[in-house]
Amino acid sequence: xxxxxxxxxxxxxxxxxxxxxxxxxxxxxxxxxxxxxxxxxxxxxxxxxxxxxxxxxxxxxxxxxxxxxxxxxxxxxxxxxxxxxxxxxxxxxxxxxxxxxxxxxxxxxxxxxxxxxxxxxxxxxxxxxxxxxxxxxxxxxxxxxxxxxxxxxxxxxxxxxxxxxxxxxxxxxxxxxxxxxxxxxxxxxxxxxxxxxxxxxxxxxxxxxxxxxxxxxxxxxxxxxxxxxxxxxxxxxxxxxxxxxxxxxxxxxxxxxxxxxxxxxxxxxxxxxxxxxxxxxxxxxxxxxxxxxxxxxxxxxxxxxxxxxxxxxxxxxxxxxxxxxxxxxxxxxxxxxxxxxxxxxxxxxxxxxxxxxxxxxxxxxxxxxxxxxxxxxxxxxxxxxxxxxxxxxxxxxxx
Amino acid sequence: xxxxxxxxxxxxxxxxxxxxxxxxxxxxxxxxxxxxxxxxxxxxxxxxxxxxxxxxxxxxxxxxxxxxxxxxxxxxxxxxxxxxxxxxxxxxxxxxxxxxxxxxxxxxxxxxxxxxxxxxxxxxxxxxxxxxxxxxxxxxxxxxxxxxxxxxxxxxxxxxxxxxxxxxxxxxxxxxxxxxxxxxxxxxxxxxxxxxxxxxxxxxxxxxxxxxxxxxxxxxxxxxxxxxxxxxxxxxxxxxxxxxxxxxxxxxxxxxxxxxxxxxxxxxxxxxxxxxxxxxxxxxxxxxxxxxxxxxxxxxxxxxxxxxxxxxxxxxxxxxxxxxxxxxxxxxxxxxxxxxxxxxxxxxxxxxxxxxxxxxxxxxxxxxxxxxxxxxxxxxxxxxxxxxxxxxxxxxxxx
Numbered sequence: 001x002x003x004x005x006x007x008x009x010x011x012x013x014x015x016x017x018x019x020x021x022x023x024x025x026x027x028x029x030x031x032x033x034x035x036x037x038x039x040x041x042x043x044x045x046x047x048x049x050x051x052x053x054x055x056x057x058x059x060x061x062x063x064x065x066x067x068x069x070x071x072x073x074x075x076x077x078x079x080x081x082x083x084x085x086x087x088x089x090x091x092x093x094x095x096x097x098x099x100x101x102x103x104x105x106x107x108x109x110x111x112x113x114x115x116x117x118x119x120x121x122x123x124x125x126x127x128x129x130x131x132x133x134x135x136x137x138x139x140x141x142x143x144x145x146x147x148x149x150x151x152x153x154x155x156x157x158x159x160x161x162x163x164x165x166x167x168x169x170x171x172x173x174x175x176x177x178x179x180x181x182x183x184x185x186x187x188x189x190x191x192x193x194x195x196x197x198x199x200x201x202x203x204x205x206x207x208x209x210x211x212x213x214x215x216x217x218x219x220x221x222x223x224x225x226x227x228x229x230x231x232x233x234x235x236x237x238x239x240x241x242x243x244x245x246x247x248x249x250x251x252x253x254x255x256x257x258x259x260x261x262x263x264x265x266x267x268x269x270x271x272x273x274x275x276x277x278x279x280x281x282x283x284x285x286x287x288x289x290x291x292x293x294x295x296x297x298x299x300x301x302x303x304x305x306x307x308x309x310x311x312x313x314x315x316x317x318x319x320x321x322x323x324x325x326x327x328x329x330x331x332x333x334x335x336x337x338x339x340x341x342x343x344x345x346x347x348x349x350x351x352x353x354x355x356x357x358x359x360x361x362x363x364x365x366x367x368x369x370x371x372x373x374x375x376x377x378x379x380x381x382x383x384x385x386x387x388x389x390x391x392x393x394x395x396x397x398x399x
Numbered sequence: 400x401x402x403x404x405x406x407x408x409x410x411x412x413x414x415x416x417x418x419x420x421x422x423x424x425x426x427x428x429x430x431x432x433x434x435x436x437x438x439x440x441x442x443x444x445x446x447x448x449x450x451x452x453x454x455x456x457x458x459x460x461x462x463x464x465x466x467x468x469x470x471x472x473x474x475x476x477x478x479x480x481x482x483x484x485x486x487x488x489x490x491x492x493x494x495x496x497x498x499x500x501x502x503x504x505x506x507x508x509x510x511x512x513x514x515x516x517x518x519x520x521x522x523x524x525x526x527x528x529x530x531x532x533x534x535x536x537x538x539x540x541x542x543x544x545x546x547x548x549x550x551x552x553x554x555x556x557x558x559x560x561x562x563x564x565x566x567x568x569x570x571x572x573x574x575x576x577x578x579x580x581x582x583x584x585x586x587x588x589x590x591x592x593x594x595x596x597x598x599x600x601x602x603x604x605x606x607x608x609x610x611x612x613x614x615x616x617x618x619x620x621x622x623x624x625x626x627x628x629x630x631x632x633x634x635x636x637x638x639x640x641x642x643x644x645x646x647x648x649x650x651x652x653x654x655x656x657x658x659x660x661x662x663x664x665x666x667x668x669x670x671x672x673x674x675x676x677x678x679x680x681x682x683x684x685x686x687x688x689x690x691x692x693x694x695x696x697x698x699x700x701x702x703x704x705x706x707x708x709x710x711x712x713x714x715x716x717x718x719x720x721x722x723x724x725x726x727x728x729x730x731x732x733x734x735x736x737x738x739x740x741x742x743x744x745x746x747x748x749x750x751x752x753x754x755x756x757x758x759x760x761x762x763x764x765x766x767x768x769x770x771x772x773x774x775x776x777x778x779x780x781x782x783x784x785x786x787x788x789x790x791x792x793x794x795x796x797x798x
Contacts, residue, residue: 180616181613181615181616182613182616182617182618183617183618183621184618199615201615201663203662212770212771213767213768213769213770213771214580214581214743214744214769214770215649215651215653215674215676216580216598216600216649216676216742216743216744216745217579217580217581217742217743217744217764217767217769218581218582218649218743218767219581219582219583219647219649219767220641220644220648220649220650222582222767225651227633227652227653227655228633228637228652230630231629231630231633231634231637231652232633232634232637234626234627234630234631234633234634235630235631235633235634238627238630238631242619245619248618249619250614250615250617250618250619251619252614252624252662252663252664252665253626253627253630253657253666254614254626254657254660254661254662254663254664254665254666255657255660255661255662256626256655256656256657256660257655258652258653258654258655261653261654261655262653262654263602263651263653263654263672263674264600264651264653264674265651265653265770266651266653267652267653273662275614275662275663277614277615343615343616344613344615344616344617345613345615345616346615365616368612368616368617368618368621369612370612370613370616371611371612371613371664372611372612
């Protein structure tokens with residue numbers, strides 16, 4: 001079995017953490033100066049490891065091998081959420097590099113641009129796996145500051161570069177390692193999670209139309225308060241959803257807006273962004289049915305309530321053979337300390353799964369924290385995860 | 400009894416409506432060009448009526464009479480809420496002018512600046528009745544656009560003018576007429592409301608502290624979702640408040656903020672602005688007690704909930720003798736078609752009530768609509784209200 005170099009792995013991760021450091025985390029928004037510096041640094045390290053890096057027109061860094069023989073693609077992402085963790089994405093990329101070094105052949109590594117969605121959904125892997133075009137790129141804007149994607153690409157020095165495309169025939173498949181981001185491994189003392197599937201995410205806008213009026217002179221009995229209707233639906237979801245959801249379902253109201261949103265005005269309008277996630281399409285459908293029923297009930301009240309679906313992503317099953325290989329590697333590396341779990345978060349692997357056998361390996365997140373600078377994983381767990389990934393990659397390549 | 404001139408009254412109101420017209424309403428924010436034009440126009444009309452208008456350093460237009468004898472002060476405000484109604488404030492000012500013309504003596508009229516609170520709370524009547532100073536003025540900013548009050552006063556040409564002060568010994572009292580803004584008169588076919596009191600308004604910020612986390616990877620069981628806690632409290636208020644509130648109590652959540660307010664992030668923080676109003680201090684206290692109990696219950700949940708009082712205004716009783724005079728005038732003008740009601744909205748009269756016997760008269764608001772450009776009152780009701788006010792003023796002056 002290949003033996004990874006723990007010091008080399010951790011050394012690279014520490015070096016990467018210094019680029020855009022923020023407290024104990026990092027701040028590397030997509031195409032920022034620090035993000036581009038991280039991509040250049042990674043390309044240098046890959047070249048030193050004998051790979052041939054290419055930074056393409058969307059910012060993907062694809063590190064290919066000139067060697068012949070079967071190949072496996074490993075990767076993840078280098079940019080981060082704002083003021084977020086040092087391992088989210090970066091760990092998977094450096095795992096790929098370390099596995100390539102440990103195996104000495106057959107491993108290619110990609111750092112996919114903007115997995116974190118500053119400009120869109122899985123911008124880099126979408127471009128690499130499915131292809132994109134200039135019109136689609138022209139429409140994309142940064143959701144934080146409104147920068148147009150073409151302007152951001154120009155600023156990053158990427159204008160005019162060709163966009164690389166996946167050749168599915170080149171690879172046996174795609175592997176991605178990632179921090180769990182939840183607390184299932186950490187809270188149970190387990191070390192490795194073999195991902196069974198990546199959940200589907202169904203997202204909705206729920207709008208409430210009432211009548212804006214004076215908060216002092218409008219009697220309670222005649223009010224059509226959109227905010228009150230919204231809070232009532234929120235409470236109804238809290239009561240009803242546990243009855244229809246699966247064991248691992250999650251649902252979230254991430255944003256609430258009242259219009260006009262002033263202390264002394266009865267809100268005439270309100271909106272909530274609501275989403276739920278599950279790996280089982282039947283459970284997703286059951287949750288949508290429940291939501292529709294709750295909205296219908298809410299419409300019996302004084303406000304008009306409108307449910308609009310914004311997106312419905314399909315749960316992506318991970319490759320069964322790869323899962324088995326990962327499980328055997330996990331058992332060799334951490335006997336009895338691994339489980340199979342779905343991923344509640346989206347990952348580039350769900351895009352690769354459209355074209356290649358794909359699978360994912362999770363390591364513990366301390367306290368389940370992610371998308372925050374306090375996100376962390378023990379060094380020993382980082383090393384152990386990389387060893388298991390190298391084992392599984394070697395087995396898949398040798399098959 | 401004095402006889403008002405209906406055509407002159409309505410003509411003036413129509414002329415004033417043309418200044419800052421917006422659809423069938425008006426847009427005259429405090430110290431805007433249209434607001435200052437309205438003040439100049441009003442001063443001209445008052446001078447034509449034999450009064451001596453003074454525009455003071457805060458924008459109050461005070462129209463005094465050189466005649467001897469007992470005096471009564473009438474007034475209201477000329478600026479409006481954004482894109483709001485044509486009568487809210489303006490009617491009370493023009494009533495004052497018309498009553499002065501109809502009686503021929505004893506009536507002085509004020510247009511108090513910024514009753515609508517673009518820069519503060521009852522800026523003009525506060526300055527006139529209680530006094531203000533440059534330091535207080537320097538701190539005030541426009542809540543819509545952040546303009547500093549001294550800059551707005553300079554722009555309006557008011558810098559350096561003295562601020563007028565009320566001489567309580569000069570007047571028998573203060574009378575203000577206003578549209579009801581609620582639907583009690585309109586829905587019952589009544590024509591006049593004699594205001595018994597102006598409600599107290601108690602305002603709160605309620606903050607929810609949870610833990611921000613990933614909306615896909617954080618299990619429902621371990622979430623500390625500040626938005627969920629907020630919606631639960633909102634629903635608890637909806638259930639509990641009717642049990643402790645008075646018949647005319649109102650309560651409103653005017654603003655809700657979730658932090659960070661993104662679709663895929665469990666909100667770690669949330670805030671609601673909450674207020675309630677009643678004319679009875681005991682009921683206000685009962686509602687605060689209920690709110691404190693609900694917040695204490697909410698704190699048994701996963702989030703920390705903090706209740707902060709922002710203000711507690713005292714209900715202001717209207718003068719009993721003036722109420723009786725208004726009621727007699729109402730009975731003469733609209734026999735059997737008047738009631739006594741509290742005012743759910745704040746008015747300059749509550750500031751004047753600190754120094755002078757004060758009272759208010761309401762006319763119907765069609766559909767109870769206010770603070771919107773569709774606010775309206777029938778011409779015949781406008782005329783009738785002014786006649787009743789003139790009757791009452793004559794009786795008070797003759798007493």
